[in-house]
Amino acid sequence: MPADPAETGRDILARADALARHSDSPDHYTRTWLSPAHRAAAAQLAAWMREAGMSVRTDGAGSVIGRYEGATPGAKAIVTGSHFDSVRNGGRYDGVLGILVPLACVAGLSRRGERLAHAVEVVAFADEEGARFQTSFLASRAFLGRFDPALRERRDAGGVGFDEAMREAGLDPEAIAANPRDPATIAAYVEVHIEQGPVLLDEGLALGVVTAIAGGTRHRVRVAGAAGHAGTVPMAMRRDALAAAAEMVSAVETRAKAAANLVGTVGLLEVKDGTGNVIPGEASFTVDLRSGEDAVREAAERDVFAAFDAIARRRGVAVESRRTHAVRATACSPRLQEALAAAVASLGLPVRRLPSGAGHDAMVLAEAVEAAMLFVRCGAGGVSHHPAETVSAGDAGLAAAALGAFLRSPGVPAA
Ligand SMILES: [Zn+2]
Structure with missing residues (x-):
């Protein structure tokens, strides 16, 4: 050459x-x-x-x-x-x-x-x-x-x-x-x-x-609320799993943006038995967090799951998560x-x-x-x-x- x-x-x-x-x-x-x-x-x-x-x-x-x-x-x-x-x-x-x-x-x-x-x-x-x-x-x-x-x-x-x-x-x-x-x-x-x-x-x-x-972790998160008729249940009485999940997705993005050298993604979101006229009773999604520094990622992980708990408490829904993948940086x-x-x-x-x-x-x-x-x-x-x-x-x-x-x-x- x-x-x-x-x-x-x-x-x-x-x-x-x-x-x-x-x-x-x-x-x-x-x-x-x-x-x-x-x-x-x-x-x-x-x-x-x-x-x-x-x-x-x-x-x-x-x-x-x-x-x-x-x-x-x-x-x-x-x-x-x-x-x-x-x-x-x-x-x-x-x-x-x-x-x-x-x-x-x-x-x-x-x-x-x-x-x-x-x-x-x-x-x-x-x-x-x-x-x-x-x-x-x-x-x-x-x-x-x-x-x-x-x-x-x-x-x-x-x-x-x-x-x-x-x-x-x-x-x-x-x-x-x-x-x-x-x-x-x-x-x-x-x-x-x-x-x-x-x-x-x-x-x-x-x-x-x-x-x-970068190292990374992936979690599967499940939010359980209460299904109900989209026409009859007043807003104040709802425990909408998808609305809660939506707030959690935003929490991932907000936290990931707050640190350099960190990225966070929700790449999958599912509503169980989702249909247009039913209040979502259950939603699940994935959280993918990655960083070149394990300490940065671990801190974000703690914050994100604390935010999920706070959102769940405020909205009267249950949240549980399971780690499906973990690799150190x-x-x-x-x-x-x-x-x-x-x-x-x-x-x-x-x-x-x-x-x-x-x-x-x-x-x-x-x-x-x-x-x-x-x-x-x-x-x-x-x-x-x-x-x-x-x-x-x-x-x-x-x-x-x-x-x-x-x-x-x-x-x-x-x-
Ligand atoms: Zn390659």
């Missing part, structure tokens, strides 16, 4: 286009774990890695791993990568950008015959979204030997079993997490990813340094954040730090090694997991330049 960042960026986007043609559907871009299109994409990635001077292997979960040796063969590696599976009808840069950007960097090193103090490994994780077997982070977990064997009982929407799908793809289900990668051989993990949100776009910035990957390595910030600044760009609201393979890697992330501006209003997802060639080129600077920077752990 050429040395000019804009040209590098154009090449990266052209490769994303080429890779998106390996899709499970002729109508839109969907690539699920071990489908024929997924395997063809893996073969293409392996070919590009070899072309960039890397030795290539495939691990037990089908991830493609390219290694570019450092000055001393066998040195610890900076591992960088992302996933090449997609959600159904997704966007072509989610995950893939984090493979193609480092590939461009290694191609540059290889072209110049340059060897760094450490090895560079590009990992194309085979499954992160988990659209086929409703898994999450399957490949990065398997990479570290943290695969959950219970997943092997699952079947896909077409009735194909997990083991069967693996065998069909020439993989051994017994060996999916055999030979886990020893974290001691990894100097650091860094993941380039599109932001999947509108913050960088809104501020006119190409790149961002991720501070933490993952802080990015301060040292690697500094090195990424210096790399971004070395391009003459302002350094914007921001948390990631979405989960990424870096969360799994961070359990074992120092990890960090570089965000790239998302076009089209910041939309992602959608065909309208875009990245500009200029931004992709800047991401490659920043990652290249990072790989050479003194703040990065050496071999």
Whole structure:
């Protein structure tokens, strides 16, 4: 690939286009774990890695791993990568950008015959979204030997079993997490990813340094009041479950807006036996709270549920809730954040730090090694997991330049 960042960026986007043609559907871009299109994409990635001077292997979960040796063969590696599976009808840069950007960097090193103090490994994780077997982070977990064997009982929407799908793809289900990668051989993990949100776009910035990957909780809340005739029960005598729930939904929004680094969403609201001429007797809804700081989220959670209780008391309805999902926040390595910030600044760009609201393979890697992330501006209003997802060639080129600077920077752990 050429040395000019804009040209590098154009090449990266052209490769994303080429890779998106390996899709499970002729109508839109969907690539699920071990489908024929997924395997063809893996073969293409392996070919590009070899072309960039890397030795290539495939691990037990089908991830493609390219290694570019450092000055001393066998040195610890900076591992960088992302996933090449997609959600159904997704966007072509989610995950893939984090493979193609480092590939461009290694191609540059290889072209110049340059060897760094450490090895560079590009990992194309085979499954992160988990659209086929409703898994999450399957490949990065398997990479570290943290695969959950219970997943092997699952079947896909077409009735194909997990083991069967693996065998069909020439993989051994017994060996999916055999030979886990020893974290001691990894100097650091860094993941380039599109932001999947509108913050960088809104501020006119190409790149961002991720501070933490947000943790989150989800609750299911049920409000019980009293059903009644919409015509005969006077307003003062009502115990309307939906009116109470509506106030609670507003309470979530108000509380989430009151803190920086916190988002709160009610994405589902149901009225039991709802009909136009009956006072709602029961309503239920979900509450999704996320923050890069667990303490911020936990405080919001306490406030929100205290507000629910107060609303319920005042309105004479009952409220109960059940937690259905909880993930703690993952802080990015301060040292690697500094090195990424210096790399971004070395391009003459302002350094914007921001948390990631979405989960990424870096969360799994961070359990074992120092990890960090570089965000790239998302076009089209910041939309992602959608065909309208875009990245500009200029931004992709800047991401490659920043990652290249990072790989050479003194703040990065050496071999
Ligand atoms: Zn992704």
